[in-house]
Amino acid sequence: xxxxxxxxxxxxxxxxxxxxxxxxxxxxxxxxxxxxxxxxxxxxxxxxxxxxxxxxxxxxxxxxxxxxxxxxxxxxxxxxxxxxxxxxxxxxxxxxxxxxxxxxxxxxxxxxxxxxxxxxxxxxxxxxxxxxxxxxxxxxxxxxxxxxxxxxxxxxxxxxxxxxxxxxxxxxxxxxxxxxxxxxxxxxxxxxxxxxxxxxxxxxxxxxxxxxxxxxxxxxxxxxxxxxxxxxxxx
Amino acid sequence: xxxxxxxxxxxxxxxxxxxxxxxxxxxxxxxxxxxxxxxxxxxxxxxxxxxxxxxxxxxxxxxxxxxxxxxxxxxxxxxxxxxxxxxxxxxxxxxxxxxxxxxxxxxxxxxxxxxxxxxxxxxxxxxxxxxxxxxxxxxxxxxxxxxxxxxxxxxxxxxxxxxxxxxxxxxxxxxxxxxxxxxxxxxxxxxxxxxxxxxxxxxxxxxxxxxxxxxxxxxxxxxxxxxxxxxxxxx
Numbered sequence: 001x002x003x004x005x006x007x008x009x010x011x012x013x014x015x016x017x018x019x020x021x022x023x024x025x026x027x028x029x030x031x032x033x034x035x036x037x038x039x040x041x042x043x044x045x046x047x048x049x050x051x052x053x054x055x056x057x058x059x060x061x062x063x064x065x066x067x068x069x070x071x072x073x074x075x076x077x078x079x080x081x082x083x084x085x086x087x088x089x090x091x092x093x094x095x096x097x098x099x100x101x102x103x104x105x106x107x108x109x110x111x112x113x114x115x116x117x118x119x120x121x122x123x124x125x126x127x128x129x130x131x132x133x134x135x136x137x138x139x140x141x142x143x144x145x146x147x148x149x150x151x152x153x154x155x156x157x158x159x160x161x162x163x164x165x166x167x168x169x170x171x172x173x174x175x176x177x178x179x180x181x182x183x184x185x186x187x188x189x190x191x192x193x194x195x196x197x198x199x200x201x202x203x204x205x206x207x208x209x210x211x212x213x214x215x216x217x218x219x220x221x222x223x224x225x226x227x228x229x230x231x232x233x234x235x
Numbered sequence: 236x237x238x239x240x241x242x243x244x245x246x247x248x249x250x251x252x253x254x255x256x257x258x259x260x261x262x263x264x265x266x267x268x269x270x271x272x273x274x275x276x277x278x279x280x281x282x283x284x285x286x287x288x289x290x291x292x293x294x295x296x297x298x299x300x301x302x303x304x305x306x307x308x309x310x311x312x313x314x315x316x317x318x319x320x321x322x323x324x325x326x327x328x329x330x331x332x333x334x335x336x337x338x339x340x341x342x343x344x345x346x347x348x349x350x351x352x353x354x355x356x357x358x359x360x361x362x363x364x365x366x367x368x369x370x371x372x373x374x375x376x377x378x379x380x381x382x383x384x385x386x387x388x389x390x391x392x393x394x395x396x397x398x399x400x401x402x403x404x405x406x407x408x409x410x411x412x413x414x415x416x417x418x419x420x421x422x423x424x425x426x427x428x429x430x431x432x433x434x435x436x437x438x439x440x441x442x443x444x445x446x447x448x449x450x451x452x453x454x455x456x457x458x459x460x461x462x463x464x465x466x467x468x469x470x
Contacts (some may be wrong), residue, residue: 054384055342055377067327073341092302095313101308102340107290112344127365142290149289232375 001035002027005052005060008038013120016203019072020059022169024202026076026162030083037062038209040204073105073166080162087161093121100163108146110169111138116173139179147183154192169191236270237262240287240295243273248355250439254307255294257404259437261311261397263431265318272297273444299314307338308401315397322396327367336396343381344405346373351408356406372412389427403428 005028006020027034043049044056052059052087060070069075077098080086086092115135122128146167150156156163171190174180181187193199239253239262243274262269278284279291288295288305295305312333315321322329350370357363381402385391391398406425409415416422428434 050380050383055338055380057342065327067330069330069334071334071337071341073337074330077333077337092300095302095304095309099306099309099314100303102312103290105337106306106308106340106344107292109341110348113345114349122436125365127362130360130362131366136449145285145290148285 001064002032002063003035003037005037005058006206007058007061008040008209015207015210017172018058018206019169021073021202021206022166023059023061023079024074025165025169025199026079026086026207027085028198028201029085029165029196030079031085032079032083036205036209048185050071062199073101076162077101085160086165088157088159090152096157096158097161097162100161100168104163104170105165108142108167109144109173111135112170112173115139118175119177135180141182143174143179143186147185150185150189154189161163164193168199236299238270238272238297240272240274240293240297241441241444242293243275245445250442252407253293254404256437256441257307257401258294258296258310258314259441260404260434261314261318261321262402263433263436264320264400264431265314266320267314269296271440271444281450288428295389305339308336310383311397311401312336320395321400323394328392331392332396332398335396336401339398339401343377343402343407346370346377347405347408350374351412354412371414374409377420378409378414378418382398382420385420385424389424403434 004020004023004218006024007018010018024034039049039058044053050056052062053072054066057070059072059075060068061075062068067078069078077085080097081094082151087097115132115138118132118135119130155161156167168190172187175190180190194203239258241259242253245253259269272291274284279288285291287297287303290305292305294307294310295303296310297303297440302313311321315332316329322332327386337344349393350367350373353363353367353370373416391402403425406415411424415425422470
């Protein structure tokens, strides 16, 4: 049995975006049952939590066999390695899936996140307005290269893998910006993947705790009093 | 036999920083012989190259068994999986190493790269000066959390793994900024790792092609005429 750490409170902009969604999706696709451990911002600073997640983020998992694991990419990879629905059986196919997992998180996500943060966390700041065209161009460049690769393919490789799962969650960051909609192929991909039963179950479970959030607690969560980067990615 | 793709020409700021260094280090540590395929900026735009590396970056590898692989993190993981010197034998130890590999490339590298790019690619621009304190704080926050985790440890976990290798190359990005020097523990870590014979051999082989670069070609490589992000990380 796996216990997954996720947020108890999330402001509306981050609902459907926090990285526990990736892990829930992988667990559903693999058919692995799991328990939730919901935490708040106050828990992330404790020594106990930092022993589990050194950067004070979610998600993390704890397993009955003693494994404690952090980083959504590594958790999804670990789950996928035990699940034929998320990873090919042959060594080269597994290596190719891992390549696209790293591409999603190291080549696509950084420019996408830098761009998305300008609008959400720095709207109205003069530097952000000046940076916006360059950040947009950097994100668009990677999206265009991804679209060129995909062409008419249904998946990043010849079948659905954990890499398609991660890439879908990365492209979700741009959904509200309208950038994804500029490539109809992306939007069709996103819709097809988000229609999968495992995604829908994962999203519903991710959102469930937030339905009962008091308004005043949401207001407190909105800013980041430490001045650091938020633990949750922007929409 | 593996063939590794690397740059034929690199401007001085990027020498010792391009990501083929990571792969060369892993190959040396594993004792795997390899051949080089040196490419220039003009090669990266071709359909043939994009079939190997969809984002027009280096490194990529081609193996005799037909495997073609991109993303430095995925290539290093693939090499490490066949090498006891880079990866523990037990499943949980391997998962922990993968967690730190993703942490290096998805939690540390993005804020470090965003900060480093301000000084190198946008020096003198007003928005970059305004953004600099926030970007520095974001990078420092992650470095402080990493330092807290490391404490007196020699490695990220209980032995050297491919994750220490990747983290070392990420922290090298900050070397010239002086930020790493603010934590003596980091500097000691870096020096110990960079004294390893496999690193020294990898660095020498990475630098060798650049010794004969003509000055005028360096000048051409300095800017990025496409307006996109450079394929090489900043110093």
